[in-house]
Amino acid sequence: xxxxxxxxxxxxxxxxxxxxxxxxxxxxxxxxxxxxxxxxxxxxxxxxxxxxxxxxxxxxxxxxxxxxxxxxxxxxxxxxxxxxxxxxxxxxxxxxxxxxxxxxxxxxxxxxxxxxxxxxxxxxxxxxxxxxxxxxxxxxxxxxxxxxxxxxxxxxxxxxxxxxxxxxxxxxxxxxxxxxxxxxxxxxxxxxxxxxxxxxxxxxxxxxxxxxxxxxxxxxxxxxxxxxxxxxxxxxxxxxxxxxxxxxxxxxxxxxxxxxxxxxxxxxxxxxxxxxx
Amino acid sequence: xxxxxxxxxxxxxxxxxxxxxxxxxxxxxxxxxxxxxxxxxxxxxxxxxxxxxxxxxxxxxxxxxxxxxxxxxxxxxxxxxxxxxxxxxxxxxxxxxxxxxxxxxxxxxxxxxxxxxxxxxxxxxxxxxxxxxxxxxxxxxxxxxxxxxxxxxxxxxxxxxxxxxxxxxxxxxxxxxxxxxxxxxxxxxxxxxxxxxxxxxxxxxxxxxxxxxxxxxxxxxxxxxxxxxxxxxxxxxxx
Numbered sequence: 001x002x003x004x005x006x007x008x009x010x011x012x013x014x015x016x017x018x019x020x021x022x023x024x025x026x027x028x029x030x031x032x033x034x035x036x037x038x039x040x041x042x043x044x045x046x047x048x049x050x051x052x053x054x055x056x057x058x059x060x061x062x063x064x065x066x067x068x069x070x071x072x073x074x075x076x077x078x079x080x081x082x083x084x085x086x087x088x089x090x091x092x093x094x095x096x097x098x099x100x101x102x103x104x105x106x107x108x109x110x111x112x113x114x115x116x117x118x119x120x121x122x123x124x125x126x127x128x129x130x131x132x133x134x135x136x137x138x139x140x141x142x143x144x145x146x147x148x149x150x151x152x153x154x155x156x157x158x159x160x161x162x163x164x165x166x167x168x169x170x171x172x173x174x175x176x177x178x179x180x181x182x183x184x185x186x187x188x189x190x191x192x193x194x195x196x197x198x199x200x201x202x203x204x205x206x207x208x209x210x211x212x213x214x215x216x217x218x219x220x221x222x223x224x225x226x227x228x229x230x231x232x233x234x235x236x237x238x239x240x241x242x243x244x245x246x247x248x249x250x251x252x253x254x255x256x257x258x259x260x261x262x263x264x265x266x267x268x269x270x271x272x273x274x275x276x277x
Numbered sequence: 278x279x280x281x282x283x284x285x286x287x288x289x290x291x292x293x294x295x296x297x298x299x300x301x302x303x304x305x306x307x308x309x310x311x312x313x314x315x316x317x318x319x320x321x322x323x324x325x326x327x328x329x330x331x332x333x334x335x336x337x338x339x340x341x342x343x344x345x346x347x348x349x350x351x352x353x354x355x356x357x358x359x360x361x362x363x364x365x366x367x368x369x370x371x372x373x374x375x376x377x378x379x380x381x382x383x384x385x386x387x388x389x390x391x392x393x394x395x396x397x398x399x400x401x402x403x404x405x406x407x408x409x410x411x412x413x414x415x416x417x418x419x420x421x422x423x424x425x426x427x428x429x430x431x432x433x434x435x436x437x438x439x440x441x442x443x444x445x446x447x448x449x450x451x452x453x454x455x456x457x458x459x460x461x462x463x464x465x466x467x468x469x470x471x472x473x474x475x476x477x478x479x480x481x482x483x484x485x486x487x488x489x490x491x492x493x494x495x496x497x498x499x500x501x502x503x504x505x506x507x508x509x510x511x512x513x514x515x516x
Contacts, residue, residue, distance in 0.1 A: 088457060092466045095280075115464070150448070154461055179368065179448040180458065186446070193360035195368070195447075 028077040029242075034233040036100050041078040043069050043103040044094070046087045048152075048185040049205045051260055052105055064260040068229075069103045071252065075243045086183055088154030091115065094232050101236070105202070105227040107156035108272075112230070117237035117273030120226035121244055123263040126160050127206030128219040129191065129199045136197055138218040141167065146174040150187035150196035153180035160223050161200050191215065202227075204262055226265055237271045244269040280465075287468040290459065291475070299455030300476040306372065306441045306451060307480075311434055313377035318384030325389055336385070343382035348443050351375045356447040372444040376437070383433055391426035392418055423495045431488035435481050452476055 028039070036042045045065060047053045053063040061082055073080035083099050090102050094116055106112070108120045128149075130138055138144065145168050151161045158180060165175045179196050181187040184205065191199040192214075199215070206217035231237045245268050247253040257264045290296060324336035343351070352375040355366060366374060395418050403413040445454035456473040460466055 088460060091464060092460070095464070153454075153457055158458075159461065180454065181448055182446060189357045190448070193357040194365055195356060195360065 026077040030076055030078065030236050030239045034100075034235045035078070036097055037081070039079060040081050041069070041073040041076060041101060042081045042083060042099040043101045044083045044085055044090045044099040045069075045104045046090070046183060047084055048183040049105070049202065051208045052202075052204050052262075064256060064262065065103050065105055067256060069101075071247065071256070072229075072240055072243050075246065076239055086154070087152060088182075094230065097232070100231055100233065101240075102230040106230050108226045108228045109156065113272045114274060116230045116232055117234055117271050118228040118230045119237060119241055119244065119269050119271055120228045120265050121269055122227045122257070123224060123265055124227045125203045125220065125224040126157065126222040127201060127203045127217050128222075129188070129201065129206045129209060129215040130197065130218050131191060131194070132213065132216055134216045134218050138198065141219065141222070142171075142173065144168065144176055144198065146176070147197040148177040148179060148195075149198050149200055150179050150181060150190045151200045152184045152187055153182065156225070157200050157202070163223075164200075188215065204260070207261070234271070234273065234275075237273060241269050241271050283465055283468055286463065286465045287471060290465070290469055290472045293459070293472075295459065296452065296455050296472060296476070299450060299452040300480070302450060303438065303441050303452040303477075304480060306376065306444065306449075307434070307438045309373055310376035310380050310437055310441070313373070314380030314384050314437075317377060317381035319388055321381060321385035322388035322392065325385060326392060340382045340385050343379055344386070348375060348379045348440060349446060351379055352444060352447050368447060368449055371447055372441075372449045376441065376444070380433070380437060384430065387426055387429045387433060388422070390429070391422035394425050395421045420495070424492075424499070427488070427492050427495055431484070431491070434488070435484055438480050438484065439477060 032038045045053050045061070047055045047061055047063065047066075049063075051063055053061070053065045056062050061084070066082070069082070070080050082103075083093075085093065087104060087106075090099075090104065090106070091112070093099060094102055102116070105122065105124065106118075107124070108118055112118060128138065128144070130136060136143070136147065138147075141164060144164060149161055149164075151158050158178075161176070161178050165178060169175045179187075179190065181190060184199075184201055187196070187199050187201070188209070190196045198218075203217075203220050206215070206220060209215040210217040229240065231240065244253065247256075248264075248269070253264060321336045321340060324332040325340065327333050327336075352371065355375050356368070356371040359366065399417050399421065400413055403417045408417065441451055442453035444451060445457070448454070452473055456469050459469055
C-alpha cells in the first residue's frame with residue numbers, strides 16, 4: 001500500500017468519523033422536510049420593538065425574542081437564521097414558505113390560528129405613549145378622542161387602534177386620526193417629530209422607551225392578549241412546544257422573562273393551529 | 278398551503294371604495310405634483326440657462342441636490358426631520374412638497390434639454406428680426422422645444438403616477454397604502470395587488486393617450502406627431 005494515499009484515506013475517514021460523531025451528539029428531532037432550509041431554523045423578525053427585538057448601533061440583532069430564538073434553535077440542533085422584514089409581510093411570507101417561524105411576538109388570535117401553528121408563550125398588552133411630559137395629559141382611553149395616533153401597519157396593534165377609534169365613535173365622541181407607518185420605528189419617529197400626538201405599541205416597548213426617557217407611557221394593559229411564536233409546519237411546532245416546556249421545567253424560561261421584565265404565560269405551552277400542516 | 282386565486286375576492290376588491298379613494302388620492306397627488314413641478318421646474322430651467330450667475334448657480338445647486346438624493350429620503354427629512362428645526366408640515370403638505378421639489382429638479386433638466394436643442398440659428402434669426410429675448414423664448418424657442426420636451430415630460434408624468442406610492446412611507450393614504458391595509462382582512466395578497474396594479478395601469482394608460490394627443494398637437498408642423506427627425510426650414514439650419 002502506498003503511504004500517501006493511505007494517509008489521505010485515513011485522514012478522510014477520521015474527519016468523516018468526527019463529523020458523524022458530532023452529528024450523532026446533536027440530532028435534530030425536526031425532519032429536513034419540515035424546514036425551509038436544511039439544518040436551519042429560519043425565523044422572521046421585525047427588529048423595531050426594544051427590548052423584545054431591536055438592533056444595536058452596529059446593526060446586530062438583540063432582544064428577548066432573539067435570545068429565545070437562539071435557545072430554541074440550539075435545543076433543536078438547528079442553526080438559527082433571522083430574516084428582518086416588516087410585520088405586514090410576515091404572514092404571507094410564512095404561507096409562501098419563505099421562513100419556518102414568525103418570531104416577532106405575534107399576537108394570538110383565533111383567526112391567525114386557523115392559518116398557522118401558534119405557540120402562546122407570553123402575556124402582552126397594548127400601551128399608548130406620548131412625548132415626554134405627557135403634554136396632552138392623557139389619563140384614560142377617552143382622552144384619545146380627536147388625537148392623531150401613529151401605529152405600525154398590518155398587525156394586531158393597528159387593529160386595536162381601529163377598535164379604540166370605534167369605541168370612541170360608538171360613544172358619540174370624536175374618533176382618532178390613525179396614521180399607519182411601515183414599522184414602529186417610523187411611528188415613534190413621527191411621534192418625536194410631533195407629526196402624531198400619540199403612538200400605540202406593546203407594554204414592553206412603551207415601558208422601555210419610558211425607562212430610556214424617550215417617551216412617556218400613559219396608558220397600558222389595554223387588550224391583554226398572549227403573544228406567540230408561529231410556524232407553518234406542525235412537526236416543527238410540536239418540537240418547539242416540547243423545547244419551550246423543557247425550558248419552563250428547568251427554569252431557563254422564567255430566567256429569560258425576568259431578565260426582560262415580561263410575563264410568561266401560565267401553564268404548559270401548547271400548539272394551536274390547523275390539524276394538518 | 279397555497280390558497281390559489283380567489284375570483285370573487287378579486288372582484289370585491291376591484292370595486293372596493295376604500296381602494297378607489299386611494300386611487301383618486303394617487304391621481305390628485307400626481308396632478309398637483311406635476312402642476313407645481315412644472316412651475317418650479319420651468320423657472321429653474323430658465324434660471325439655469327440664464328447668463329446671470331446669481332440665478333444660474335443656485336438653480337444648478339438645487340437641481341444637483343434634488344436629483345442626487347432619493348425621494349424617499351427627501352420625504353422622511355421633510356416629514357420627521359424638519360420639525361427638529363421648527364418647521365412642522367402635515368402629511369399632505371409634506372407629501373406634496375417632497376413630490377413637487379423632487380419633480381421640479383427633473384423637469385428643469387427636461388425643459389433645459391429641450392430648449393438647448395432648438396438650433397442656435399433660430400435664436401439668431403429671431404434676434405435679426407428684432408425679437409426681444411422674451412419674445413424669442415415665447416414665439417420661437419419654446420414652441421419648437423415642446424416637441425422635444427413633451428415625450429420626456431410625458432414619461433416623467435407616467436413615472437410620477439407610480440412614484441407617489443413612496444409617500445406611503447410617511448403614512449399618506451394613497452393607493453399602495455390602502456391596498457396594504459386591506460391585506461389583514463383575508464390575506465388575499467395576490468388578488469389585492471393585482472387590483473392595485475390594474476388601477477395604476479388604468480391611470481398610466483389614460484395618461485399615455487392624453488400624451489399622444491398633446492404630441493400630435495405640437496408635432497403638427499412636422500407632418501406627424503412623433504419625435505422630430507429634421508428641422509422645419511433647412512435654410513435656417515446652422516451647423
